[in-house]
Amino acid sequence: MSLSGDDQAVSTRNLTRKFGSFTAVDQVTMDIGRGEICGFLGPNGAGKTTTIRMLCGILAPTSGSGSVLGYDIFRESEQIKKHLGYMSQKFSLYEDLSVRENLDFYSALYEIPGRDRSGRIAEMVAMAGLAGRERELVANLSGGWKQRLALGCAIVARPSIIFLDEPTSGVSPTSRRHFFNIIQGLANQGITVIVATHFMDEAERCGKIAFISNGRLLALDSPDRLKATALDGWLVELEVAGGVNRIGDIEALPYVRECSLHGPLLHVLLESESRMASLEGFIGVAPRPITPSLEDVFIALAKRSRVAAGTDGV
Amino acid sequence: MSRILAVIKKEFLQMRRDRLTLGIVFALPLVQLLLFGYAIQTEVKHISTVVFDQSLSPESRDLTDSFTASGYFDVTSTANSYTAVTRMIDSGQAKVGIIYPPDFAENLKKGVPAQVQVVVDASDNMVASQAVAVANSIGLIKSQQVLFQRARLQSAPYDVRVRPWYNPDGITAYYMVPAILGIIVTMTMVMMTSVAIVRERERGTLEQLIVTPLKSYELMIGKVAPSIVLGYAQITVALLVGALVFRVPIRGSLLQLYLLTLFFITASLGLGVLISNIAKTQMQAMQMSFFVLLPSILLSGFMFPREAMPKVIYYIGAVIPLTYYLQIIRGIVLKGIGFPYLIGQVTALLIFSAIFMGIAILKFQKKIA
Numbered sequence: 217m218s219l220s221g222d223d224q225a226v227s228t229r230n231l232t233r234k235f236g237s238f239t240a241v242d243q244v245t246m247d248i249g250r251g252e253i254c255g256f257l258g259p260n261g262a263g264k265t266t267t268i269r270m271l272c273g274i275l276a277p278t279s280g281s282g283s284v285l286g287y288d289i290f291r292e293s294e295q296i297k298k299h300l301g302y303m304s305q306k307f308s309l310y311e312d313l314s315v316r317e318n319l320d321f322y323s324a325l326y327e328i329p330g331r332d333r334s335g336r337i338a339e340m341v342a343m344a345g346l347a348g349r350e351r352e353l354v355a356n357l358s359g360g361w362k363q364r365l366a367l368g369c370a371i372v373a374r375p376s377i378i379f380l381d382e383p384t385s386g387v388s389p390t391s392r393r394h395f396f397n398i399i400q401g402l403a404n405q406g407i408t409v410i411v412a413t414h415f416m417d418e419a420e421r422c423g424k425i426a427f428i429s430n431g432r433l434l435a436l437d438s439p440d441r442l443k444a445t446a447l448d449g450w451l452v453e454l455e456v457a458g459g460v461n462r463i464g465d466i467e468a469l470p471y472v473r474e475c476s477l478h479g480p481l482l483h484v485l486l487e488s489e490s491r492m493a494s495l496e497g498f499i500g501v502a503p504r505p506i507t508p509s510l511e512d513v514f515i516a517l518a519k520r521s522r523v524a525a526g527t528d529g530v
Numbered sequence: 531m532s533r534i535l536a537v538i539k540k541e542f543l544q545m546r547r548d549r550l551t552l553g554i555v556f557a558l559p560l561v562q563l564l565l566f567g568y569a570i571q572t573e574v575k576h577i578s579t580v581v582f583d584q585s586l587s588p589e590s591r592d593l594t595d596s597f598t599a600s601g602y603f604d605v606t607s608t609a610n611s612y613t614a615v616t617r618m619i620d621s622g623q624a625k626v627g628i629i630y631p632p633d634f635a636e637n638l639k640k641g642v643p644a645q646v647q648v649v650v651d652a653s654d655n656m657v658a659s660q661a662v663a664v665a666n667s668i669g670l671i672k673s674q675q676v677l678f679q680r681a682r683l684q685s686a687p688y689d690v691r692v693r694p695w696y697n698p699d700g701i702t703a704y705y706m707v708p709a710i711l712g713i714i715v716t717m718t719m720v721m722m723t724s725v726a727i728v729r730e731r732e733r734g735t736l737e738q739l740i741v742t743p744l745k746s747y748e749l750m751i752g753k754v755a756p757s758i759v760l761g762y763a764q765i766t767v768a769l770l771v772g773a774l775v776f777r778v779p780i781r782g783s784l785l786q787l788y789l790l791t792l793f794f795i796t797a798s799l800g801l802g803v804l805i806s807n808i809a810k811t812q813m814q815a816m817q818m819s820f821f822v823l824l825p826s827i828l829l830s831g832f833m834f835p836r837e838a839m840p841k842v843i844y845y846i847g848a849v850i851p852l853t854y855y856l857q858i859i860r861g862i863v864l865k866g867i868g869f870p871y872l873i874g875q876v877t878a879l880l881i882f883s884a885i886f887m888g889i890a891i892l893k894f895q896k897k898i899a
Binding site: 272273274297298300302304306308309310311312314317321322324325326327353369370412509 | 543549738740742
């Protein structure tokens, strides 16, 4: 059963997982190329973790098919495990072991040959910024260091693909940025990185984004292409005094698709570029065309999917 | 193999850091043996006794002396009414009451059966059965003496000679110490392993292990192997205490004892691993361990002889590993027998080990759900 060949790092067809009557992942079909950073973006409970667990071979899919690095996720999960790194949101380290002992343990599990081991471990220690602290117990490390050490344990065997399940939850913004720089470095070396997140700024740095909501894959594309295509219309920004009170009026206009508040500004989605003049005439302020943010894209996609499913309350 | 070694090394490192658990593992045999070894005495002596003597004769005093001389009865008080005796037994001040009627001495002289009433507080079964047995035999012996004199006999028609083998002096510690050793080992092994895997699940490290190439049997062996070492360390401590403090003779081969103990350890570990596969939290694992250990203590023949149990209970005892180990260790330590006599018991422990470990490995699949 060859899906789409070895050129794809991840490839799924109608991948589904049900827990009782609840469908956590619903018919997900996607292809992710090798060496890409792909962000799984979506709210909590959207199905990101379940998808990652199925791809790692630690959770059996209910139906559908999939392959990782060309290995079938049903039959060859043990093969996949030799080539993947995985990091859960809990930073699953042994708190009662030292930095060095944790790395030692994982290097042995991946059977890294003895002559490479100390070099590899030193590399991971340096990456985590823990040089000189190898003997410290993990319990004494703070969030950012724990997170980078967990990553070190996950990639000490130089996997071809890394799955990171919300790796930056609960660490400081500085640590988050630092961590993402490391991830980008790994991708530059040709490693495929799949990272679940709900931070838009992290998503912006991904080569590809998979929008997941209610178990369904809403879109899978580069951030730029998503911004360019996902919105059906022309997005402008308005600087109006007392903007909140005008949303109703603006939304009532026949050529306005959507109007939302972004800080002190209003974002208005127009039918087309040609309607800018009409809007200026109505409100008395010149609208400025803007590139949509990923948040705009996500809101629009989620709304469209709710409308399609007929569950939109409004 | 190298992955198993990695798990073993990790387990030992964690064990070394967990000083409290390690301390308990070594202190347990020490404290338990000293406590149990000294406290558990199935032979009840010095039972407090109240005497209500209405006869006040040399004969009644002579019989009372026989009671005290046996060592089982201590006359702690005298009473002057039946109600006083009742009060003392009700209040627990005395466990046994001896009541002589006024005509005791006269009856004895006349050759009419001289009645003595011995009241026993049977709310404590152990004390009661001992008191009843000794009181009866004192009665018999005294009667015998009188009959001999009357019949002018030199010796009794029957000469039954009882020889209690293996423990001629009936020293309780000889019997208890090896058994306590079994209890301690099974307790430690079951609890430690049952908690070991559940802890990894609770902390999320199990999820991390599952995505590595580590195989389930490798994880099981790696987790269990360090406990075997610990089990042997415990046994050594317990045997030393038994031999040095309680002077328990080790009549059989120490080497055989150590070898055959392995199967008991593996059976206990298998049970622990099985529990850890079912339990979701460390708390549940602990509770399940207790659920398993209590019947082991009660039904294995540690506390009560299995021969006295109803058939159903007797057979329940037959599916408890400790039952067989008690036969092995008492056999080797006290009776000095060896493997050829213990094949049945060893086979039983092997079967337990295989079943428990087998189910555990099958049940533990490398999946989250």
